[in-house]
Amino acid sequence: SPLTRRGTWPRGMAETGWSLPEERWVESACALPTMTMSLAVSVTGKHPGRYLLEASLRASEWGLPLMERPEKTPLGRCIGTLADAFLALGGNGWTLYDAQGSLSFSPGMAAVRIKRLAASQQAEDALVRLGELRPGDSVLDGTLGLGADALVCARAVGSTGRVLGVEASLPLYALASEGLRRSRFPFSAPIEVRHGKAGDVLSALSSGSV
Numbered sequence: 001s002p003l004t005r006r007g008t009w010p011r012g013m014a015e016t017g018w019s020l021p022e023e024r025w026v027e028s029a030c031a032l033p034t035m036t037m038s039l040a041v042s043v044t045g046k047h048p049g050r051y052l053l054e055a056s057l058r059a060s061e062w063g064l065p066l067m068e069r070p071e072k073t074p075l076g077r078c079i080g081t082l083a084d085a086f087l088a089l090g091g092n093g094w095t096l097y098d099a100q101g102s103l104s105f106s107p108g109m110a111a112v113r114i115k116r117l118a119a120s121q122q123a124e125d126a127l128v129r130l131g132e133l134r135p136g137d138s139v140l141d142g143t144l145g146l147g148a149d150a151l152v153c154a155r156a157v158g159s160t161g162r163v164l165g166v167e168a169s170l171p172l173y174a175l176a177s178e179g180l181r182r183s184r185f186p187f188s189a190p191i192e193v194r195h196g197k198a199g200d201v202l203s204a205l206s207s208g209s210v
Contacts, residue, residue, distance in 0.1 A: 038084045039083060040085075040086055041062070041088075042055070042086050042088045042089075045075065046090065055089045058089070075088065079097060086098075087171060093179060094175055104179075105147070105178065113148075114151060114152060134157070135158035136160045138163075139162070141164070142198030142202070144165035145172060146176050147165060154190070159187055164194065166194050176193055177195075
């Protein structure tokens, strides 16, 4: 079916335009106010079939509805009508789209900070210095965001260390978990990412694990 999720969608979905191309698809799909969701998963409008399987797996993992998207169909007009925001998979990875614009994962300044650490300029990074991070340490990042600090910590504690990042926002968790999985730097600890509140995750961990 053109749209899948955990649960049952209203009857007649396919007949209302989900399988139609271009403007008819957009007009029909976005004319269903009862279908508005806070967040949904989709794919790029360029060669969407290439990414559909992975998008479907992630949608199931995150417990989100999946919107299959015909090629070259615009997503913007469905924001705020079909869903408030979309996590869409394309050639550059995952991107979050909402009424305010778009957001993607990028190492950003973390890459610069890691380069300085590699050049033995550890004292220049305030987080590493104030946290007194050393190889083999375990770190809990309770407000992961897009993972910039977690990347730096992972480099500081090295391959023998551990970094656990926790993010309460599902969209940010999705972007960070997928982005960090593809962006591990050499000589860095693996970064484990969990969705939830830091206090809940911490209370569930065994003593001394982080």
